[in-house]
Amino acid sequence: MSANPLVPEVATIIDIVEETPDVRTFVLEPDAGPVFAYRPGQCAMVSVFGVGEAMISITSTWSPERPLELSVKRVGRVTAALHEAEPGHKVGVRGPYGNSFPVEEWEGKNLLFVGGGIGLAPLRALINYCLERRQSYSRVDIVYGARSPRDLCFKREIFERWPKVPGVAVHLTVDAADAQWQGAVALVPHFLERLAPSPSGTVAVTCGPPIMIRYTLATLEKLGFADEQIVTTLELKMQCGVGKCGRCNIGPRYVCLDGPVFTRAQLKELPQEY
Amino acid sequence: MSDIQARLREIARRLLTEGHVRVFIGFGPGFEANRPVPFFAADPDAADRLLLDEFCAAGLARYVLEEVREGPVGLVARGCDGLGLERLLADHRVAREQLYVVGVSCRGVVDPDRACAAAGEEVRAARVNGETVTLITPTAERSFPRSACLLDKCLRCQDPTPRIADVLLGEAIPPGERDLAHVDAVERMPSDERYRFWARQFERCLRCLACRQVCPACNCVSCSLDRPEWLERGTGLAEQFMFHFTRAYHVAGRCVACGECERACPAGIPLGLLNDKFMKDLRDLFGVAAPHRPGDVEPLGKFCPDDPEGWHEGGEGT
Amino acid sequence: MRFLPATALPRWLERLRGDGATVWAPVDEDGVVVLRPWEGQPIASRYVNPLNSLKDVLLPRTETILEFEGRPTDLAVREPAPPQSQVVFGTRPCDAAAMELNDRVFLEGTFVDEGFRRRRETTTVLTVACTVAGPHCFCRAVGGSPTAPRGSDLVLHPVENGYLPEAPTSRGEKALRAASDLVEDVEHPDPREAGRTVAMPLAERIALDGLAARLRDHFEHPCWDAISRRCHSCGLCTFVCPTCYCFAVFDSLRVTRGRRQRGWDSCQFKDFLLMAGGHNPRPTRKHRVRQRFLHKLCYFPEAYGEYQCVGCGRCVAGCPVGLHLPAVVDELGEVLG
Incomplete structure (x- = not known):
């Protein structure tokens, strides 16, 4: 893996599941090494080389042998290019980004x-x-x-x-x-x-x-x-996913680092600008 | 100008009081006394903060685009502002009845940095006369040539009075013929030298888009230069040329020579020179006497079935 | 105290360049002073600040993240070679300090920005202290000084016919060693003291005390409508600012070869936050201007304990409609008290 957090790993699309007319789930396997470990609620930056990157929430749950699944709705340039992709195509993937759902705190509830x-x-x-x-x-x-x-x-x-x-x-x-x-x-x-x-x-x-x-x-x-x-x-436009590009802030918080998971109490502390 | 300023306030107050306009655009006090800033008077009392002096630099026409969305707009217009408004009207971006134009004649705007350098100290006030400018500093009152005091854009201006004022304060000054001789020097350069000249200029470009954002001719709802399929992002020399040439071509024949692009450019790129090259070609090749005044023949902005160059299906020219 | 004669400057820079480093220096180009890779051309001496700041050197306008080549099913991705070492001569103390603010963003936290780190660690900043302040300067109002060493590897204090070098870092000391035979010993009072007496009228007009808290408490204050109304939504203030660091990531492709780059972006551009699907959380000038000034005067201080401004004055000199930081602080002061 690169020392540069903006450099993705190359991954292969091993399967595509058509969920709805405009949502597809892409099943990805990194070409070198296992999938990074992630928690529910975290996101990955997926890229189509030559088109660009998009931050997508991870749809699968992590285990060392399980491939990464990203369910993507076709809305913009990158997601449209992804929808054109076929199994066997290479994409970029980096992550995991963001906080996650505090599942331990919820035990017993x-x-x-x-x-x-x-x-x-x-x-x-x-x-x-x-x-x-x-x-x-x-x-x-x-x-x-x-x-x-x-x-x-x-x-x-x-x-x-x-x-x-x-x-x-x-x-x-x-x-x-x-x-x-x-x-x-x-x-x-x-x-x-x-x-x-x-x-x-x-x-x-x-x-x-x-x-x-x-x-x-x-x-x-x-x-x-x-x-x-x-x-x-929350979802906000992102470029880097690592708190550097200055894009996804809501007041003093960055969605890519401090989110995407927020309680309503936390949201009420933030300006209504999302 | 103080008498004119008083009348301007009075008119703006009346327009706002009677509800003829929703806002009156002019100048108000800036952070520094010799740098007034665009000011938007939205109620009658605010009209008393309007000011008009020799330091009012910014063009105002471009603001109209945004402001007319909410209702009729009044504004003070010098010759350059007037041409900018004509541009917006000719492009059908605003309608005449949405505007109330208070015209004033302008003999040139003093550049506070330039004047300060000429006078050697802070310039508090100025009077623009015919060929000289009187600068008033805390210690003296002295006259200097126009070129040592005025903004570049004003040195070449031949349109002191707006043509479309609803009311004109003060006397009209007849328009003159724009001198485009400064284009010759660049035209005479051998092509490789000319390339190096423009490459050096464009290399400085930060791509901040100030030139586009202040331009009354850059009034498109969406700009092709924002779209990566037309212009790749990045600031390599190829992209810089692409950006500036595309913009120059898009305003060719539509530029009103207000000079705002050049004034706004932080990198000192002579954008006016580029625009004036097109002006000169329009004058010399198409016989348009004053290509910067909208309403004249627009050879690049209009398709005529009886074009003297002919028109051939499939793109084969004569 | 050491003294470097002004006449020795080109020889010294030539030696630094001979070591394989790209040397940057301010040069006068059509009347505009610009930091440029130096190849022996005359070095500008009369300038307040060059058009481009140290940001242009450490966080370039565009920078390649990766290059790729091949077909969708068979693609090779590689990273560009690491940057060469660089020496920047003639930067001002405000710009050097600005890079320390950018260090906070790029080098601290969960992720380290590798592109910035590599450039930062291979760049030697040779600052020339200021003996006068420009009409737009206000470094003193934001904790700086015309002679402050913050962020510099070497501060060259101008005196008659030369400079008194002061090396706050070992990198600066190393650069100075290349001039060891050019440097003389002289008696001179502490040149930093001169910074205290430099007249800076603009700095005295800026009152920042407690502003961060007042801004936070008045997010929805109507003054933002009035303040932002004259903004043309260009990116001039952000691009000339040495502390503004926002960037975009974008791809380009020529048939089977392409690259991913990052480049400066501006929170003042209307599409900055436009999302695929059309939602724009900051659709108006009010939103965007407020974001810029809250970032500098409220969010950044909350995160790092200082304002995100070094008082270089470029926004003051540059904004075509006078919507710069001192003006906005002044207008805010009037309405927020």
Whole structure:
């Protein structure tokens, strides 16, 4: 590995999973040596050589032999180039970056995950981490929504794997149903309000588009969750990922170093500029 | 100018009081007395802070682009500001009825650094006369030639009075013919020497984009020079040439010779010289008498089916 | 005390260059004083500060991070050769101090910026102390001085016909050894003292006490609308500033060969924070101007205990609309008290 933190390792795309029409999961293996160790919530800077870099939250949970998984929505130049890539293509990857979810602090508690769209990507790493240590946590509720049924990510997990785990409930909703959809049709914050999970002994973790986060935070507050019980992740433009390029600050904090995971209490200390 | 300043305040106050304009753009006191800064009077009382003196350097036309979004704008305009406004009007970036233009004639703006160097001490005030400038320092009042006191952009100016004022304060000064002789020296250089000259200039460029951001002709909603598919990022000489030539071509025939690009450039790149080369070509090759005054023939800005050069499908020229 | 005659300067620099180092020196180019790789051309003597600061040498406008070549399935990536050693002559004490501020950012914390570190460790800074302050100088208001050694390897105090060298670091001492036969011994009072008496009227007009806390408490103060209104959103202030360090990373590609570079970027550009998908957390001039001044006057002091400004005056001289640090501090002082 280079001494220069801006120099990525070269990795090979070994598999691509089409999650939704605009989200793909890229399974990567570094060409030299094992994947760096990482914790749930951390991110990796992935690059398409000749196009550029993008900070992506890591979707897999770390173990020494497991490849790195990044679920990427097609939004900009780099992600579009990634979506053009095929298995066997080389990409750059460096990391891990950012803090992570304080999973040790949550031991013994109920976990409430609230995700929207591609926001389930960082949550997936966290959920799988917690489910791999099922005995350490109490009740687990996963609330997840997307624009339409076909926009739901990680279908095998949300429909098959997670609901089978004892003490885990998966609650799915869509903004607009299709002919086959039997489940709830509601925006995530409204759906959450109806589910009315108890704040007692619970940590709520929410990731999704900014507008969903905003209303979800309001709903959680209405349900009685204190600011310290609510955890979310932020996304801001980044260039270096290592606290040098001066890009991703919110007030005195850098999202790449001090985030992306923040409690609502921490966010309230920061200027509303994200 | 104090009488004109008083009338300016009065007009601005009236426009703001009666709601004709939402904001009046002029100059207000800066951190240093001889460096007034652009000032935005948004209420009638603020009009009393407007000032107008020989040190008001910045061009104001460019501000109109942003300010008209919220409603009609009043502003004080010298000849260069007026041409900048004409540019924005000709490019359909603002509408005439969104503007109330208070015109003033300008005999040139004093560069405080240059004047200070000439006078040998702090210059408190100045009077621009015909061929001389009187500088008033704490100890003396002395006259100097214009070239020792004024901003470069003002030395070549032949447009003291705006052409589109709704009201003109003071007397109009008739426009003159711009002297483009300074282009000759560069044209006469052998090509390799000329290349070295421009390479040296552009190598200093920090790519801060001040030239573009102050330019009334650079009024595009989005600029190709921000797009990596048109101009690779990086500051190698190739990119520097690409940047400056692209910009010069994009404002060729549209530049109003306000000189703001050159004034703003921290690296002292003679951008006005580059623009004037195009002016000279427009004058000599296309017969446009004053290419910097919008509204004249715009040979590079207009397609004519009866172009004397002809037009051939598929790009084959005559 | 040692004395280096001014006439010996070119010979000394020539020797330093002979050791394989790139020597930078201020040269007058079309009336603009610029730090340039020196190859024997006349060295400018009458300047306050060159157009480009030490930043241009230690954090270049563009710098290659890596080069790559090949097809998507078979790609070779390599890092460029490490930078050559450099000697910078004629930098001012403010610029040298600025690099110590940049050290905090690039060398401290979880990650070390390798590109900056390598250049920093192979660069010798030969500062020429100031005997006069320019009209835009205010180093004293931000803890500096016209003769301060901070960040310099060698400070050359100008006296009649030459310099009194002072070597705060072993690197500076080593550079001076190349001039050992050119240096004479003289009796002279401490030349640093001269820095105290240099007149600097601008510095006396800047009151920074307690500003960081007031700025933090008034993030949403409407004064930012008024202050930022004249800003044209160019990057002049940030690019001439020796302490502004923000950069962007970008790729270029020619068929099968390309490189990744980093280059200066400015928080004043409107697309600085524009994200793929269109969200821009700082969409207006108000957001961006506030960011610049809060970074310098609030966030940086919170992180490192000092303001992110060395008073070099380049923003004062350069901003086409007078929106520079002293002016903004002044305007803030009026509204925030």
